Amino acid sequence: MKKFKLAFAMSIVLLATACQNQKESLDAVGIMPLPASVVPASGSFQVNESTSIQISGDGEELSFISDYLAQKLRNATGFAIPVSGDAGSIVLDLRSNSEDESYELEIGEEKIVISSNGASGIFYGVQTLLQAFPAELFSPNPSNQTWEVPAGKIVDKPEYAYRGSMLDVSRHFMGVEEVKHYIDLMAELKLNYLHLHLTDDQGWRIEIKSWPKLTEIGGSTQVGGGEGGYYTQEDYVNIVKYASQRFITIVPEVDMPGHTNAILASYGELNSGINLPDGDTETVTKSVEKAEEALKKSNIIREPAELYTGIEVGFSTLDTDLELTYQLIDDVVRELSAITPGPYFHIGGDESHVTKKDDYIYFIERVQEIVKSHGKTSIGWDEIATTTLLPGNVAQFWAMADNAKLAQEQGNQVLMSPAKKAYLDMQYDSTTRIGLHWAAYIELDSAYLWDPANYTEGISKKDILGVEAPLWTETVVTRDDLEYLVFPRLAAIAEVAWTPMEKRNWESFKKRIAIQGKRWELRDINFYKSPKVDW
Template sequence: MKHIFTLLSFGLFMVLFSCSQDGPKLSETGLIPLPNQVADGSGSFLLTSEAKIQLQGEDPKLAGIAEYFNTSLSAASGYRLPVGTDEGTIKLQVEGDNSQDESYELVISESEITIKGKSAAGVFYGVQTLLQAMPVEVFGTALIQEAIQIPAGKIVDSPSYAYRGSMLDVARHFLPMEDVKHYLDQMAHLKLNYLHLHLSDDQGWRIEIKSWPNLTALGGSTQVGGGPGGYFTQAQYQELVQYAADRFITIVPEIDMPGHTNAALASYGDLNPGINLPDGNFETITKSIEKAEDEFKGSNITRQAAELYTGTEVGFSTLDTDLELTYQFIDDIVREIAAITPGPYFHIGGDESHVTAKDDYVYFIERVQKIVQDHGKTSIGWDEVATSQLLPGNVAQFWALEENAKLAVGQGNKVLMSPAKKAYLDMQYDSTSRIGLHWAAYVELDSAYLWDPATYVNGISKSDILGVEAPLWTETVENRVDMEYLVFPRIAALAEVAWSPGSSRNWNDFQDRIKVMGQRWDIQGIGFYKSPLVNWE
């Protein structure tokens, strides 16, 4: 009997030893973004329903991180791990109270897993790395019958930039709550921490403003191509803000102005200076802006609501920068949105305002910045805003003109890097892409990856940069399928640009790791673009 028991024990040891040796090394699990330091260990941790999660530290967000971890695994594992403070084989530990420190340390041995961070955010990012270290099947819904094998090793990691974001344009084509939440889920997996929502444009107004109800009743009723449009109530917006916060993502609302405002001008004719041409016949604008000003601006003109617009041309609309009602309108909007936005930033747009005279544009931006500041927020604007005098701390988002970005830096302000030739997710991959635009460039996966924000613009160094953001404009995006096609896999490349030091990034290595990420997307049913530059098989 003792002999049989010995054989069985030896056999069990051999099975466990075999399991611990057959899987990939930690450094081979397709980690994106690439951690700063990865050291492979010996053996594996075998995760079963017998494991427990131990919370160490006083941060109340630890419980939410444990719940997130359990929810992420439960469909594939079939169980939820007990959570407590007494003991556990998976330890989540906050060692300090520095919310700005997003670094973490992940240690995996055969007996336990420890994730340490100086903030809850750091622990959350360690959890994302831990999930990626597991077999890709944990991202699916099919039940995994055996123990989940996690390679042993140690990771020490921290981000290069504090702001790592993406933008969703829900104005050109409206994307509903479920799609935005889906996007937030994928952003969290890649350690992105800001979602910029482009909530207004010529084609639609997408956020309820209770003091100006026609903005959504009329301005939110259509979209590019003439579809039904849509908008978020303030309660729905707050739900998105909380959903994002649970994933350590901050929402940045944008109300684009003084241009890109036809939806507002169609909703309230008293705001319309009368120089926009919403029928799209922009070639008929033969007068100079100065002559247009003489004819249309002033308080004694007869103002009429603009027609709703469903095209894709830009630059034809503007708010009246001399009208006091304009600034009451903006103050009401900023006040209502700021009150339900806990994050520090409010995006004021400022791009492509081609029919706003230069002096009027500068006056407008400087006055609107003050309104935003009065409501407790910091302004971000597209790089054109740097042609005005920026308030201290305000941010210029570089998308087009390097000289504008340099103007911001010259004023002592930070730049958010979103160069259209590298970071715009709405650009086509190549001439065969089924949707997308290519006015800036064709942006294949290698192009999205092979650039360094700190050296992209001469005269702008890493210390001048707040972070990196990848925008998705939706002129050609009608639904989640379209969104996924243009976003994935490029968002993973841009997430790595924002997180990992340029000196450690390598295109050949990324090709191997993105292949594993593609398997995760496949198992989740994400219809990503399978770039021919990667051997996805």
Template sequence: MKSLLWSAILVAASIVSSCQAPIQVAPIEEAGLIPLPKSINSTGKGFLLTADASIQYKGAGNKLETIANYLSDRIAPATGFEMPVSQTFGNIILEQTNGEASEAYQLTIDENEVKITSTSEAGIFYGVQTFLQLFPTEIESSYVESVDWVVPTGSIQDQPEFEYRGSMLDVARHFISIEDVKHYIDQMAKFKFNYLHLHLTDDQGWRIEIKSWPKLTEIGGSTEVGGGKGGFYTQEEYKEIVAYAADQFITVVPEVDMPGHTNAALASYGELNPGVNLPDGDVSTMVEGKIDFDILDKNPVPAELYSGIEVGFSTLATNKERTYQFVEDVIREISEITPGPYFHIGGDESHVTEKPDYIYFVERVQELVQKYGKINVGWDEIATSKLLPGTISQFWAEEENAKLTKEQGNKILMSPAKRTYLDMQYDSTTRIGLHWAAYIELEDSYKWDPSTYVEGINKFDILGVEAPLWTETVTNRADIEYMTFPRLAAIAEVAWSTKDLRSWEDFQRRIAIQGKRWDINKIGFYRSPQVNW
């Protein structure tokens, strides 16, 4: 009966609408869409969302109803419209069609109806994000606004340039709460990112519960940069983050950095430790300037907890079977609660690990990751070892390592520090951040092409793009927002939109519109002087 009543209302609304003059609105091209769609065709009219609107979902996907409810929930606060969701009727239609699953989608809007179609649920979700960006910026408000909720008519055909579009959040240097990680996921989803890389361990903290090695969090999770109390996620809390991300079509990639960046683990379990080699030069168990492994095998010494920001001084004992039992246990427990395909093994800045030991370690750990059904990812240094087929090398610094990756037939994840590192200062006056790689203004984040950045590396060699946020100087949500935005939006367009469509001048206009949305959401972004906000 309810279905028949709603059908009658919609028919009546359609009749009334047909008697009214066409609604005029600025074309789709003038909206602040980020990332820029592949193809736009405007028809110069408008679709007016009213209180009698409803959402229909069609198709076999299990998450279609969830997406429909997400759209309804996003629209309700500002409009006051409680839009019903059903499989039987609606003038906003989300339809999963038959065919090979693809992130591509089509958004079609006329004066009476909105339709988003894709062969995948993810594609539907991305179409929803585009649709929401076509509304007046007041749609972001948490209270009812007196606005005509008109979106421009026309059609959009869209698909991503790269299959992997990610951001990394370092929760090890400073512990980031579950609520703030979820907030970060919410912002990523709006720009069609699909991977969240969590840097879970480092010298300053171990942030994930490992039940077979409880001291990792008891001791290793007890501090952070600056000497704060640190923190960690229980496995149940980690699963909560993974599930929350999955609801927005974002896959979590866990990272356990090794054999370097491991001081928190070495402080927790002395038997993993070949020696204590802190940045101040206080080196334990040294013989003629080298670590004496024989002495330490007999009398392992835990490292001291560390809360500075220097790198490259720690290493696991690569010659002990106990180390590989530890590594396997960690991989096994995290893999069991991570449904995504990737496991990140770190591998960067292991300066005190002898090169043959480093290569042996990386090659052996790759086998362990594969044993538990995951695909290896590591920072570009791992390409100096023999990579297993499928292993991904994440380029951040050494172009030669990217070339070594390609020579071995493996894919590259592009994260050049000079373009994508969100912890780099905008300029010399930026209140937090570092600048060892570069000062990175908004234009620097936007004006580069992953397919030509490294000579000899082309689009075929690249899995995707990732923007890391390291947290040596980042302590809370306000810091995250300030360093991330607007640069993350620029990286989103680099990862999604083809180079021939991208224009810095047009992006300057569109990011200014996005800035109004951030203002409404009270996101404290950096107001780059390169943009007329």
């Protein structure tokens, strides 16, 4: 009997030891977004004092990626993690210098290899590798724990070429460091486009040297009457470079012909009188009546509009018959395009309620030509599809499915940002402390459970450039506000954009987003803890 008790006790100890030594499988570590293929293997790789990084291939991009990875590992482990081209236990193998975003990640007990034909693929492989470590890797404070990643192989590529988010820095201004913070969080989710909404009724946020009053006056305030702010061109170049290093392309937006009160407050000579010069929030109907009355006068007195700090829309417009309007636009597009290496320039085009239809069509078609003349491709909100689009130009679907179909019928692609699914400023539910709900309440499952290729009748995958999640900032004042509305929903949108629909699964996502939540917690990211998830 004593022997039996002793044997039983030993078996319990052995079982407990085995459970302690059992490592999590590679398909259970919470990779976000979900890779195309994950094949777990036995064993694990452990980072220790002798771990080093080898770079195979050349170029400034690969040097940045290797230093990026090394710094992440150094911060967490306290180990030296040297980088060289000679040898290493973590190999970054850049096979060519294409635009390929696909990658392979092989984790063995002695070596890790990330390989791709493009530097962006190597960077995305690094993001996946970092997520395979314990969540504590993301803590700002070094730890003495064992740093292991489970063995296996991942083969991965994105579903859509354009995977983005938009920041409205006009209604509430965000400084350079705030934008960089957002870029870092986007990069971890393999997003590759940041659309900056730089202008609106409430503020003009980018320096234009040929029209200095745009920032001196138009950038001086924001929603609620705060002091506003703007980016110098040097600031903007700094943001563009920072994003580019993380394989994120900046898309600048100058919203027009509506959403232009900040312009009209800065330069009275551009003001036709169609906008409400006192900046009040009268209805659109009254706005139109005032506009028509003003235009009947033979001599319009062009005076600056009042600065506007409310959140109503649709009351302002540029004068589409005034040649000075197009001189302004040409100068703005020229200066901004010169410091924007990416291919796109966003021309807005939404909610221009007091612009007559024929005037709107003339304006958008002329502005498209201006953008083209400066070497850029226009993107605009879906209303622009009611005009004749230039080949290659993109309509961003946010509200009107019929407009998206008009773009498709012209042979143009659509960028999917349906407000009912992708707008990050929508409240989660009726108790959400900030945000709006004019489009919908968007809980985490709603942000995840949709397919861009089947969302709108007549728009299939071949018609879609990609997916973008906008954050409008009427109610966003602080970094905490931003993080609360954006996360975890941006992770859901990132997976919609990266992972094929047939591989996505809500139950799987819930488990993985809970692990991602631990990473955010360790960095004090103020994310919303959805009741749909067991955090």
